[in-house]
Amino acid sequence: MHIKRFEDAQAYEAPNHWGVYGLRLQGFEEGGPTNQWVGFSQFLPGGGAGPDSTPFEKVYVVLDGEMTIEWDGGCEVLRAMDSCTIPPGVVRRIENKSNHVCKMLVVVPYPPEAI
DSSP: OOOOOGGGOEEEOOTTEEEEEEEEEEOSSTTSOSSEEEEEEEEEEEEEEEEEOOSSOEEEEEEESEEEEEETTEEEEEETTOEEEEOTTOOEEEEOOSSSOEEEEEEEEOOGGGO
């Protein structure tokens, strides 16, 4: 069992992101998860990420606010408790187009070099 308190979460900067404050809730630590890490991202109005893709899937869960996600000609707005899985290789762009902070969980597998 590995318990980590919110006040102990460390900040991280994600590449190709803007207007966001990220905290690593779980992962990359002794006794933590062995196959993925969990981030908590707070996107300011106008904040976002991409366009880019990764060679692995990831999961987004919007906890509060809303996030617009665009991919392959598609566009959806995720709202509180909506989630999505982004498959490997899919180019996506996300942006908080609202006037409120968007709070989102991100679940990402470890990169092969970290295992």
